[in-house]
Amino acid sequence: MDRLTGSLLIASPTLLDPNFYRSVVLLMAHNDEGAVGVVLDRPLELAATDFVADWRPVLTPPSRVYEGGPVQRETAIGVARRSGFGRSDVWEPVLGSIGFIDLAQTPTDFPGVEDLRVFSGYAGWGPDQLDLEVALGSWFPVPASIDDIFDPVPHTLWQRVLKRQESGLALYADFPVDPRLN
Numbered sequence: 297m298d299r300l301t302g303s304l305l306i307a308s309p310t311l312l313d314p315n316f317y318r319s320v321v322l323l324m325a326h327n328d329e330g331a332v333g334v335v336l337d338r339p340l341e342l343a344a345t346d347f348v349a350d351w352r353p354v355l356t357p358p359s360r361v362y363e364g365g366p367v368q369r370e371t372a373i374g375v376a377r378r379s380g381f382g383r384s385d386v387w388e389p390v391l392g393s394i395g396f397i398d399l400a401q402t403p404t405d406f407p408g409v410e411d412l413r414v415f416s417g418y419a420g421w422g423p424d425q426l427d428l429e430v431a432l433g434s435w436f437p438v439p440a441s442i443d444d445i446f447d448p449v450p451h452t453l454w455q456r457v458l459k460r461q462e463s464g465l466a467l468y469a470d471f472p473v474d475p476r477l478n
Contacts, residue, residue, distance in 0.1 A: 300326040300426070302391035304444060305333065306436040306457055309471040315366040318454045321419055322375065322445055323437075324390050331421040334375060336413075336445060337453040338363035344414040347372060350402050356411045356446040364415030373418055374399045377411040377442060391440055411446045436465050 305321040321333040339360040345352050347361065354376070364373055374397035378389075389395040397406060399414065421429070429435055438461060447453050458469035 300331070300437050302394075302440060303437045304336075304440040304457060305426075305430075306438055306454065306465070306468075308434050308436060309468055311434045316419070320444065320453045320457055321365075321435075322391075322394075322440060324375075324396065324418075326426060328423060330423050331426040333419045334364035334373060334415045335362065335419060336447070337450040339450055340416065342416075348374070348399050348412075348414055351399070351409075351412055351414075354403065354409050354412045356413055357448050358450075360414075362413060362415045362450070364417045365419030367418050367420045369417035371417060372399050373415040375413050375415065375445065376409045377446065378406075378408045379410055380408050391445075392442060394442060394445055413446060436461075436468075438465070 300323050303323050305323055307316045307319045307321075309318065311317065316335070319338065320336045322336055323331060323333040325332045339358055339362050342361040344355050344359045344361050348355070351374075352359075361372075363369075376395065376397040377393050378395065378397075379393055397409065397412065403409060426435070430437060436458075438457065444453065444457060455469045459466050
């Protein structure tokens with residue numbers, strides 16, 4: 297069962313782990329074996345074209361490599377929007393037309409890609425680990441939109457995603473960095 301696959305995880309303002317502090321994670325898989333996602337709001341000072349030049353026409357601005365998470369940072373992961381293609385042996389969407397892409401392939405080998413983000417590493421959780429962290433209030437799972445994944449202003453994504461929530465979660469958007477100074 298893919299419980300939260302395709303959702304966003306919004307880090308609680310009390311989650312102080314520097315890998316995830318005020319981060320937004322796209323959950324690419326969440327099942328009995330664990331969970332995998334990529335951090336959407338941490339662009340690095342590395343031009344993605346330096347690593348995947350063939351994909352330049354579909355790289356979504358800002359065309360940077362993103363810090364996808366603390367696991368296997370030496371691994372490049374592509375998250376793409378691909379139109380007109382359902383599940384196949386090389387493509388499994390996780391949210392509408394969004395899915396992982398093998399960056400070793402060329403655009404001609406993988407037609408239909410309209411948007412692409414490149415991530416260094418990923419976030420990972422063991423069996424039941426993410427469920428426990430959500431239950432403890434470390435993460436707020438919310439619905440994702442394609443616009444979140446390819447947002448052109450990633451450094452404000454955490455606050456904007458929280459503000460649009462209809463529940464009390466919207467109140468966290470203005471949570472002070474240091475509540476003692478409030």
